[in-house]
Amino acid sequence: MEKFDVLIIGAGVTGAMIARNLSKYDVKVALLDKENDVGNLTSNANSAIVHSGYDPVPGTNKAKFNVAGNAMFDKICEELDVHFERVGSLTVALYDEQIPVLKELAERSKQNNVPVEILSAEEVKKMEPNINPCVKGALFAPTAGIVDVFNFVVHAVENAVDNGVELFLNQEVKSITKEGDYYKVVTQKGEFLSKVVINAAGAFADRIASMVEAIDWKITPRKGEYFVLDHYKAGLVNHTIFPLPSEKGKGILVTMTTSGNYLVGPSSELDDDPNDVTTDPPTLRNIRAQATEMVPSIPFNQVIRVFAGTRPTCTRHDFVIEYAKSDKNFINVGGIESPGFVSSPAIGEYVVERLVRPLIELKEKKDYNPCVRKYHRLYNAMVEQDYKFVNEHENYSQIICNCEKVTLGEILDVLSRSVPPHSVKALKRRTRAGFGKCQGGFCQPRVVLILARYYGVSPMEISYDGEFSPILLEKIKGGR
């Protein structure tokens, strides 16, 4: 049985950031996930925004880590070659009686050390021509941003693996017991021994924590459904547009994404089952009604997909980042709901420097490299009107995904990296192949054949998402 210094359960954005921070040091780290890819659940089904931090209650973990995490995004996204833009957010007041709320939020921002500005109706309309003309004003938070959440997690784990972290996918933790100085972590596929265990299991963090001791917090999952709109020339909004926050959360937003698409959502429904990511017409209708209050002209005929994600809302209503009561060698990092994504770099640093450092020796690696190998894309070449790389490298002008202009070169590149995609969806998240208006109608057969050829298996063995989700069920007579 392999022995590790630190074992992290959950390769979502939190686990990824903890792993990347640990990979600076000379320690043996295992990163486990029950899914077929990293960041496969909550981390890939959210609003894809980097909150400024005006909203969390001052003094909470949420406020502290949000503001600290936000400041770290420029550098990390540079190192990890991830698309990130500080587009700013607008929290809009549609009625006169909401103006005092904007002022309260501005006051809260001040306490949280977040720069904001209250804008007049005219200023808001100038910045967002499609906003409801009845708008009365807005809170502008310039440090808010949008980020490619898929590749943020993938590249972070890739960087961690490049620096020595060992990744184990499709490993669902069944039990955790203490054996001498080590924890024995048993999955459906094997056993691991580790001195320190970090629970970053997202919507399942309370279940993992309960394997070690009785806990006084619980995850009460809240499902959020979204519409995804295609990118289109005329454009919809230039910032993230929020309504005023309510008890249920930050409300239904309308935002641009780093790929130029638009997200409309999320709903906020209590759901006992953290695995439930279904969508339903009444909820979507409700989102539509609320979103069009802020932006009346949302072209819902541009919708190319709907999806849902699970918020790992915690009964403490704050992040749980602490040692287990019975043993310091077990660290819980739970309840990382919004603003969890933006907080992840700060959480990763805190967990390693403040919680892990007292437990084991952290000696810096000499050859630690914080950067991933540069990613090249035909789409970027188009934006920059510079086709030098594309013309000098094979396969970068052979288009596989027509809608998103993804080339064979890009696909082979991600396959050659240290966290390669094993499913059509994992490949889609990394390259955007299948993300466009036809949603893989044209490129999916090409992608399946490329994956099959690369892994040397039959196309019938290629999964759509999970390990056991084949796309093709039978070969016909004469089939290749």
Place this chain on the structure above:
Amino acid sequence: MRTIDLLIIGGGSAGMAAAIQAKKEGIDDILIVERDENLGGILNQCIHNGFGLTEFKEELTGPEYLSRFVAQVEELKIPYMTNSMVIDMTKDKIVTISNKDKGVEIVQAKAIVMATGCYERGAGAIQIPGDRCAGIITAGTAQKYLNIHGYLCGKRIVILGSGDIGLIMARRLTLEGAKVICVSEIMPYSNGLNRNIAQCLNDYNIPLYLSRSVSKVIGKDRLEKVVLSAVDEKMQFIPGTEMEIECDTLILSVGLIPYISLLDNIDCPASSTKGAKVNEHMETMIPGIFSCGNCLHVHDVVDFVTDEGRLAGHGAAMYLKGELQRGNKILVTPKDGISYVVPQEINRDNQEDVTFKFRVRTPVKDVWLIIESNGQQVAKIMKPVLIPSEMVMVKLSKDKLDLIKDEVTLRLEAR
């Protein structure tokens, strides 16, 4: 930068026909850009027969039909590039082409024919409720897996939508040993051609449920079940009408949309067909850019795509020779019961016959098709049956066109 007189984007039925026509009219500097390995477009995967009845008075398979045009392209020595895609285009017809082997090249075209075909609406576009597991696939993609690559996407199949590709696939999958449990259509009538309902469903005892749609998809990794529910007139599910069906695959045949991102990017006006707005020469509102085939409006018969391709090729040839008439515009408007008409405008000084192509909104019987201009009747034609799945064509001769003033409307009237 190299210049090309006529750039044809898409080497399917429409693009090849346009190229052949332009070549015959004396345009020599032509380039067809095709994204796939071979010319022919989607017909390559349509291995069933029924193509060519109008064009050749024969019943051909898709590959047979397309090969006749490939032969002409070769014979006329029309240059083409496969494995190539136009990734960008400006209003001034500066075109960026990405080729598998040659890299990215930027060329200046004098005229362009858009023949980029259409794409299928998927599960996201129609917001199917429930899970998003493996086993949900559009009919055309399932057809590609089966007919080009030799793989069955499923064994127990429900088909949503009665579009022609879905119907064709119902038969094809049955012949390959899969069980097609039913076809479910949200509308109270089928969206496929009558001959396909007869030959692909009735002949194989596959039930067609009308006014019914998928109200829930259930499946963790791979599809396990779908729930079909009846819908009311507002297309809302009626509680208590649920039918739960165990299946491993849901095939979607829920509509085709013209694929015109390149035109959207240059703000080329679109019509209600979701394709570009065009005149009688299939010229878009940007002079010298023409559009034809399924990227203009989705056709049900390929022979008509070919015909429209020729029209665009002819228009482009006239444009290049400076012969295109540019008189005052006559606007063409569909009214009462008609969902769209192509073309959307006619040049006043046009010297040729014009064919209007249109579709009805809902099935109708015993109606007059009335064409009128500024309140005056130009033509009145009896139509016994019209259905939305069959495109209707009406030719107006030059002498009738002379009766038209500055606008023309097409409408239906009960007899």
